[in-house]
Amino acid sequence: MYTLVVADDHPLFRDAITAVIQSGLPGSEVREADCFAALLASLAVCDEVDLALLDLNLPDVAGLEGLKRLRERFPEVPVAILSAESDRRTILDALELGAVGYLPKSTPRPALLAALNQILGGQVYLPADILRRPSLAQPAQEPPSDAQNPGVTARLEALTDKQMEVLTLLIRGASNKVIARELAIAETTVKTHVSAILRKLGVQSRVQAILAADEAALAASLSRRKN
Structure with missing residues (x-):
């Protein structure tokens, strides 16, 4: 059905996300990479990857640098961020760099499967609950009024x-x-x-x-x- 690559340095998390994908998307092939170099090697030998799930903190690359390099090397491969970080600015920066989605690791299983189906269906996935949070430049308890903005x-x-x-x-x-x-x-x-x-x-x-x-x-x- 689909071919996905999960890049994360925690084997237990890779096992968990692989199990979720295989149970929710029957027939899908899931490849695993424990570092950025392994992800690049996996993509180099696989012509048809429907989605790469990239953690932002791999041992050999940190932050959005991995996404930048991945988009440069394999621009045809859709990439979604799968991270414990939930900063609104980071999410939007990732989308600006070409990510097709941002999946917080705290996402419940049903919501995660729905997000994956949305992305694999050609849509961009944004975690609405995170995007609803006020910007750090504004007090969380007092959203800006018309007069303020x-x-x-x-x-x-x-x-x-x-x-x-x-x-x-x-x-x-x-x-x-x-x-x-x-x-x-x-x-x-x-x-x-x-x-x-x-x-x-x-x-x-x-x-x-x-x-x-x-x-x-x-x-x-x-x-x-x-x-």
């Missing part, structure tokens, strides 16, 4: 209702194809909306749009439109 609010107000719907789905990690299906519009129309959203928010990528669309401001803007 007028720039974000003004930019969001410039979006049309349909663009707001597209942006909301972007934040959930939906691909253009999924957005088109959800909103019953053509995929080319989705691309046009995304381009307009990036332009109006003054950003260059989807990840930057997620960062720009502070959740408190987005919720406030959506609420005003409904009233």
Whole structure:
């Protein structure tokens, strides 16, 4: 069915994730690598890998450097991060570098399988509970009000209702194809909306749009439109 490579230096965790994949995705082949060098060697001899699951702290590479090198060496292989780290900035940086998903190691088994199916189905997976957390630059107990963050609010107000719907789905990690299906519009129309959203928010990528669309401001803007 699928071929996946799990790169993690903890054998017990590799065994656990392999068991989850094989039970939830019957017929799938799971290869294991205990370091970054072993991951590269595995990908070099396997022509068809559907997904590589990469830990951020391998013995021979740390942080997002492994992802950068992997994207340079094997740009055709989809890579998802599987890590104990759950920092919002790290997650968004990983997606900016080309990761197709970010799976915290604390993810419950059913949610993990759902995320893997989403990724293998061609969508990007974002851990919504982590992305809902306020930025470290803002007090967690007091999300910014419109007065505190007028720039974000003004930019969001410039979006049309349909663009707001597209942006909301972007934040959930939906691909253009999924957005088109959800909103019953053509995929080319989705691309046009995304381009307009990036332009109006003054950003260059989807990840930057997620960062720009502070959740408190987005919720406030959506609420005003409904009233």
